[in-house]
Amino acid sequence: xxxxxxxSRVPGREPLTAPVEDYLKAIxxxxxxxxxxATNEIAQRLALAPASVSGMVRRLADQxxxxxxxxxxxxxxESGRRAALRxxxxxxxxxxxxxxxxGYPWDRVHEEAERLEHAASDELVDRMAATIGEPxxxxxxxxxxxxxxxxxxxxxxxxxxxxxxxxxVVVRVADEDPEMLRYLGELSILPGKRITxxxxxxxxxxxxxxxxxxxxxxxxxxxxxxxxxxxxxxxxKRG
Amino acid sequence: xxxxxxxSRVPGREPLTAPVEDYLKAIxxxxxxxxxxATNEIAQRLALAPASVSGMVRRLADQxxxxxxxxxxxxxxESGRRAALRxxxxxxxxxxxxxxxxGYPWDRVHEEAERLEHAASDELVDRMAATIGEPxxxxxxxxxxxxxxxxxxxxxxxxxxxxxxxxxVVVRVADEDPEMLRYLGELSILPGKRITxxxxxxxxxxxxxxxxxxxxxxxxxxxxxxxxxxxxxxxxKRG
DNA sequence: GCAAAAAGTTAGGACATACTAACTTATTTC
DNA sequence: GAAATAAGTTAGTATGTCCTAACTTTTTGC
Numbered sequence: 001x002x003x004x005x006x007x008s009r010v011p012g013r014e015p016l017t018a019p020v021e022d023y024l025k026a027i028x029x030x031x032x033x034x035x036x037x038a039t040n041e042i043a044q045r046l047a048l049a050p051a052s053v054s055g056m057v058r059r060l061a062d063q064x065x066x067x068x069x070x071x072x073x074x075x076x077x078e079s080g081r082r083a084a085l086r087x088x089x090x091x092x093x094x095x096x097x098x099x100x101x102x103g104y105p106w107d108r109v110h111e112e113a114e115r116l117e118h119a120a121s122d123e124l125v126d127r128m129a130a131t132i133g134e135p136x137x138x139x140x141x142x143x144x145x146x147x148x149x150x151x152x153x154x155x156x157x158x159x160x161x162x163x164x165x166x167x168x169v170v171v172r173v174a175d176e177d178p179e180m181l182r183y184l185g186e187l188s189i190l191p192g193k194r195i196t197x198x199x200x201x202x203x204x205x206x207x208x209x210x211x212x213x214x215x216x217x218x219x220x221x222x223x224x225x226x227x228x229x230x231x232x233x234x235x236x237k238r239g
Numbered sequence: 240x241x242x243x244x245x246x247s248r249v250p251g252r253e254p255l256t257a258p259v260e261d262y263l264k265a266i267x268x269x270x271x272x273x274x275x276x277a278t279n280e281i282a283q284r285l286a287l288a289p290a291s292v293s294g295m296v297r298r299l300a301d302q303x304x305x306x307x308x309x310x311x312x313x314x315x316x317e318s319g320r321r322a323a324l325r326x327x328x329x330x331x332x333x334x335x336x337x338x339x340x341x342g343y344p345w346d347r348v349h350e351e352a353e354r355l356e357h358a359a360s361d362e363l364v365d366r367m368a369a370t371i372g373e374p375x376x377x378x379x380x381x382x383x384x385x386x387x388x389x390x391x392x393x394x395x396x397x398x399x400x401x402x403x404x405x406x407x408v409v410v411r412v413a414d415e416d417p418e419m420l421r422y423l424g425e426l427s428i429l430p431g432k433r434i435t436x437x438x439x440x441x442x443x444x445x446x447x448x449x450x451x452x453x454x455x456x457x458x459x460x461x462x463x464x465x466x467x468x469x470x471x472x473x474x475x476k477r478g
Numbered sequence: 479g480c481a482a483a484a485a486g487t488t489a490g491g492a493c494a495t496a497c498t499a500a501c502t503t504a505t506t507t508c
Numbered sequence: 509g510a511a512a513t514a515a516g517t518t519a520g521t522a523t524g525t526c527c528t529a530a531c532t533t534t535t536t537g538c
Contacts, residue, residue: 116363
């Protein structure tokens, strides 16, 4: 009976709990591309008290999922990174599937995926991906990790950093805030859209954008959440 | 801050945890049609120690989900019944969806649904149901509760109880054991199949069945897991 | 380079869920 | 109807995750 309960004691193969998966995801996205994640950042992203993070982080280090030095933040180990990417893949495949196959509006896929990612098996996720044609990005443009754990880690410019006069194609928008997503949708600032920065008012003022014949103005906070692939600047700076 | 955490304190509207949903489902299926559920039965169905059930059952009673009298089993309250049926609906819609939309084999939908049922929102479940045409039963023939909490509670005869010479249409098979489902699939004892009991060997011996031109023999344990709607007996007893 | 501020940690506790061991109540059997 | 058996409960404990309060370490700003 105790044997039955200890089943697969292969080290590092025990299924991770939902909170653990959330920590790993958070740490991965914070420290994306090598950086370390600070306790407070993790706490903020997960809406937890910093003290809780200290505690959890120590346990995760014991499990070999991350490297932890007291007072100096954490970094995922290879095994932690793999686990994080597995969860991220689930999340993004599920988002894409909900949007594609079930007609979910793009502002609500995140919340639903946030719960399903912990319950869906790898097989389910793979079937979903296959059914909608192995998408490479989720509905917000975030790249979907492959099964073997590789992701596109290209770093894009945000609309807030694009020079006046420059153009870019929207590749990705922040996915967590439904209201923001609805607003971006209204403005039709969507992945794939081509946008030009017409002008930028001083003192963090509004940024005026052109897209096709449309012209609009958004604040820098919003602009920071829109990532673009810059296009060869056809016009130089003007404005 | 404490206000933010106590949010929706409407009594009986707090989201239920996965274990609680599992208890309610188990209690519902055990006491289906009014009966009370015994502690040991609940424990067995959930693979828990009876002591754990005693503890949980008291908490569920405090929450108004069931009526509990020490040493005398439990019965769901109306609110408990509603919660159980909500979970059962999720489970069965998910099973049906996995089979229909994602090509899941019928012996594996149960396990996957067992986890997803706790993570899927009502909206997701409703979209799934709509997408596959509002099915009335899951892949094993179990009736899907409607959104407003009604279910078909017809009690069917099992193949083990069908008289020799009698015929019936398979309406439902037990859903939990993948191996059994695969075996039934091989024999093509599937919901919708018409089957006649040809003979029954004494002392719990094998039951011989006819279905179309096919003839086969199964044990009474397996037969007990196949529910049928008896057909008017066209031939009287013979054999 | 030291004081104030920020960041992070430990201590101690809560809650949900499970367990085993020991006990109590109910049911069965003769 | 009393003893044996079955069913169910309580007591005490463990684990995972979270919290607040108090403390320590690091960083920042002059």
